[in-house]
Amino acid sequence: MPVASDQTFPFPLLIGDIGGTNARFALLIDAYAEPRQLPPIKTGDFETIEEAMQKSILDKTSLRPRSAILAVAGPIQGDEIPLTNAGWVIRPKDMLASLGLDDVLVINDFEAQALAVAAPADGDIVQIGGGSVLPRSSRVVLGPGTGLGVAGLVFAQNTWIPVPGEGGHVDIGPSSERDFQIWPFLEPIEGRMAREQILCGRGIMNLYRAVCAADGVDPVHPDQADVTTAALAGADPAAVETLSLFCTYLGRVAGDMALIFMARGGVFLAGGISQKILSALMQPEFRAAFEDKAPHSALMRTVPTFAVIHPMAALSGLAAFAQRPGDFGVATEGRRWRS
Ligand SMILES: Nc1ncnc2c1ncn2[C@@H]1O[C@H](COP(=O)(O)OP(=O)(O)OP(=O)(O)O)[C@@H](O)[C@H]1O
Structure with a gap:
């Protein structure tokens, strides 16, 4: 028992x-x-x-x-x-x-990632865009990997309390004109579009196929690593747009989570994929989508976002707790x- x-x-x-x-x-x-x-x-x-x-x-x-x-x-x-x-x-x-x-x-697992961002070493994180950490304020960690993990971290009674959840399965919808062109071609899960249908490894392929379908071109990349490699090399317009949209949607969802937790302590991107596409996350799309939260855009500009680059961040969180x-x-x- x-x-x-x-x-x-x-x-x-x-x-x-x-x-x-x-x-x-x-x-x-x-x-x-x-x-x-x-x-x-x-x-x-x-x-x-x-x-x-x-x-x-x-x-x-x-x-x-x-x-x-x-x-x-x-x-x-x-x-x-x-x-x-x-x-x-x-x-x-x-x-x-x-x-x-x-x-x-x-x-x-994302509770462990949350434990890891309570006190990350300087070399374990890289800041994306502006803003600064307000000490003892709530934090959020989210990370695309095999799935999309999401957790909060709140400070109360002198302890950091991780808040696990299934935030990868929250609905996501189209917003821009281009989104409305692409969305009909995204594969839903049991009739609905969840964040994890886009913001994870297989989600990259889902998005890539939808971008190709919207433009009437044949997909040529066999897997997600191939798509991001081609995109980072600037080799193929459909792959480049896929990665750009991926960063936009990740920024949008990261901003949503920051609003939900009022995460003035920062939003941290963990998971294997964030590290592999770090140079794309540093481009304007991620941060612009993160801050695009009228009527709270001014507030969002003060909230820092980071990529976690520690190769075993969840383990470091578990070790800190143990x-x-x-x-x-x-x-x-x-x-x-x-x-
Ligand atoms: N270069 C890349 N570009 C895009 N996706 C990649 C790349 N390399 C690996 N992936 C995808 O990342 C995912 C694995 O992520 P990660 O390394 O975080 O694994 P994991 O810890 O097992 O994931 P999770 O905790 O979400 O189950 C797989 O879907 C894999 O295909």
């Missing part, structure tokens, strides 16, 4: 960021040592998470972790947690038994299991 309890976890402690495509792990020997990062693995290479953890971690070290804190892509409910965009199902009770752990906590749990208000009820 999941139990509610205190916030400390026994060391050695294994932390893991389990995305739809990649899983990244690190070991913490104690509350003071630097996390020992392990080589990332592809979720598709292993049938189950227990097999992945056994073969890629436990078989390769004599260190026996006593607890695990895992961040997963998807909502956490009950004793079986399916990953939204991958085949694994996390069963913490089985994990306690099969991996010999005393304590397992499972949180949302080592200084008192700094964070992470709810454990219903998602912590102990043997």
Whole structure:
């Protein structure tokens, strides 16, 4: 049965960021040592998470972790947690038994990204456009990857409290004249357009195909990496427009989230794709769409936006929480299991 309890976890402690495509792990020997990062693995290479953890971690070290804190892509409910965009199902009770752990906590992957932006090091982020951080004010993290992750981070009672959600599944609509030309060709999900239909890896392909269809040209790029590579090289007008629109829509959604949380502490772009298209995010489209929020454009100009460039940001957030749990208000009820 999941139990509610205190916030400390026994060391050695294994932390893991389990995305739809990649899983990244690190070991913490104690509350003071630097996390020992392990080589990332592809979720598709292993049938189950227990097999992945056994073969890629436990078989390769004599260190026996006593607890695990895992961040997963998807909502956490009950004793079986399916990953939204991958085949694994996390069963913490089985994990306690099969991996010999005393304590397992499972949180949302963007909650971990939120923990990471409570106090990012200067070298971990790059500012996009103007504005400045108002200390102790709410923050937002969102990131296109296999899906679109979104979370808030609020400061209350001297702790940073991550606010997980499923903001990638909120509706998105057309706004400009060009949007109205392209929108009819976007593939919806069960009849509606959610943000994640555009703002993620497969969303780039959805947008690219729609841009091509709107202009009556044949798509030539086989996947999203090909589209962004061609766009960044300025090689193909449809790819260039796709990336430009992607930045506009990401800016629009980032601005929406900033308004919802009144995020004067900043909006942080995490996820694998943001790092790969950083030079496009630095162009005017992203920030212009972010600020285009009449009647609050003047306010939006003061709110800073950042790309997170730390390669393992979610892991750094989990490590900060594991080592200084008192700094964070992470709810454990219903998602912590102990043997
Ligand atoms: N150069 C690129 N341009 C655009 N998309 C890319 C590029 N390289 C990888 N991708 C896409 O990024 C996605 C993977 O993102 P990420 O590395 O953040 O993985 P993840 O952590 O597993 O994602 P998530 O946490 O959302 O499940 C895939 O859809 C992949 O096709």
